[in-house]
Amino acid sequence: MEFRRQTLDNGLEVIAETSPKAYSTAIGFFVNTGSRDETDEISGVSHFLEHMVFKGTPTRSAADVNRELDEIGSQSNAFTSEEHTVYYARVLPEYQSRASDLLSDIMRPSLRDEDFEMEKQVIIEEIAKYEDQPPFGAFEKCMRAHFGEHPLGRSVLGTAETVGSLTSEQMRSYFEQRYSPGNIVLVASGNVDFEQLVSDAQRNCGAWTPFHVARVTPRANEHSEFQVIKKDTAAQEYVVQITNGPAADDDDRYAARLMATIIGDDTGSRLFWELIDTGRAEFASISPYEFQGTGMLMTYLACRPEDTAECLAQIRNVYEHAQHSGVADEELLRAKSKICSDLVRHNESPARRLFSVGNNWLQRNSYRTVRETVENYQAVTIDEVNAVLSKYPLTVGTTVAVGPLAEITT
């Protein structure tokens, strides 16, 4: 494997982890924009724009884009998060140029009014779909409660109201403020012809006009709040808790991931033995999320409504015990084994590597091989894991419950 990198004159970076023996090539445009870059008036525009990018360009209709993606046998899609919007395709190596040509073209979309109005309906359906699905908006509501006015408190999807009132002019304006070549990285992994990738990018993207793009990355203020939202049609109670965690560039993120694996992985963790193995809860886990400037640890619980208070008390006991007594050597050993085995297996898929390489570049402007990442995890000591428990207490945070209960007494 080899890492290659080149920057075009307009600031567009092209990076690749090349693996000549791979069966496939994965290519993606990683745009450093997401819901945290929005305002109240345009809530949901990043995600809506992600859909509109597939709706065509001056030389391609939406149907042309879809047809051509299928003609090259691609597995392609896109996603939007709080911080990033990613457009990608996984193809056979012989289609590398066609895939990069097509993806490059759609990155300068026409944003036609008739397509805008039609796709708005699809987004409103997508919002309705998530309203019907566990945890019934608990994640977004907890993000809003925890982060408050901080930009990370915004919902990625927006609401039917905010999306419904968006105009195509607002979307064009957002595009013109965020999709500068200097705010985008073209990432490739697998069986990549890097010279070809750069020359295609030069031809397709070299004329994109650069402009200044900024993002504010304040650290979040700690919140401690408990909300209960009644939803009569739900069978189970769903609880999301957010506490502070390491940011994307904090060195203790490796220790935090090991800590979360020990305390709250979905199998073999302390929460698993306490709540899942005993059948007291349907699901209980804790996972770290790293953002620019801040981070969080998110606990997720699904259980019978009548057991909610007891389950929350048990979770709190697990957290207090860990904060008080720390973790054990053998727990750390197993967590390292789990995470490192997972990393090595994912390394076999260029598509999985695309997201790791791209995310690492956007978050930290750095490249790490799988081996280096494995070494980072192996080097973490028990003291470092325990230090993370002290630095980011799991017992102080924001809780939102959605389900049949009107109130929860803790």
Added chain:
Amino acid sequence: MANQVYSQQFDNGLTLLAEPMDWLESAAFSLLIPSGADRDPKHLLGLSNFVCEMAQRGCGSRSSRQFIEDLELLGVDSSGSVSNAFTSYGGSMPAEKLADALTIYADVARQPHMSGEQFEDAQQVCIQEVRSHEDDLAHKAMTELRRQRYPNPYSRVSYGNLETIQQIKIDDVREHFRVFHQPQGAILSVAGKIDWPSLCAHVEQLFDDWTGSNQPIDETQAPAEPYSHIAHDSSQTHLAVSYDSVPYSADDYFQSHGAVGVLSGGMSSRLFTEVREKRGLCYAVYASCETVRTRGAVVSYAGTTTERAQETLNVLVDELLRLRKGVREEELQRLKARIKSQLIMAQESSSARSSQIAWDWYHLNRVRGLDELSSIIDALTCVTINKYLDDNPPRDFRVVTLGAKQLEIPRGIS
């Protein structure tokens, strides 16, 4: 794409399959034991699932906790689940840990403790599983659709229901394990960086003296009515539609698969284009081929807000019926590009290959290599698919809707 698949049939009825993938560092296995939901007694639905849960709570020399901790130390990403036809255990891991992982799973299959001390917790886990499906509305609609399509017991879900789970006693679990966890008809498939002779020797040592034969299934109850509505105060109405088709083992399966590939699966497929892109009626819409034992069906789903549900159902059904008029050359070429790409990329995943070769063996009693599949796809033409569609037009429809309002069944399928 030449790939070699080894097989070894043991006298006890267990089949070992292996596909070496020397370019990978991982290995994956699937162990299928013919003890699925179809074997559950009518009054104890969910029993096979209960047995699967108990089998992973201590086996051989390991306690419940040691079992999970040892798998973690080996770096095994493991799973255990029950489908209609099988209890399945699986794992994916660094290749050098495969032998140790198989040793542990031989104990799961053959020597689970089935301890009374674990019974109550296991029962609670099974109850949680039933409850979790209550909030999955799309799953509920599709489950009801299968109940309409297939005779009982082939339409059963694995997790039973709250009443039957609470009826199950420890002796039921032990007896069900004794009767149905048998080598006859079991399949152990492995793919990844493996050495066939040593794998074969290791598996022989683990399983050769496993004995026992399976029991027949009583096929009894007929499917339910062709249309049903489940009232639910939800944001979306969930539409599930199916029609009769051929199973995976049929000679013309890939003709059906090709026709459905034109309907769904790509960005330019008909359902995505007509239902979502041109009309904006939904976010999620799909159709796929399904095989349950020797029966085949095409199942389709769309989720949409209540006020647009009738139009969505009408357009969805129109597209399913329009298949009767055949597929076009450019649609077929795009479909072939997609399938070819998927076949080649499957070589990047030991888990995907291990599951696929087990599936092939179960349905065909042999494994289709990637070269053979590639030839089958090359041989598909509009003429062959359209002839198949002429002979087997979409018919015998079933419809389930779940949402705030009952819908009218479109003409042409009722």
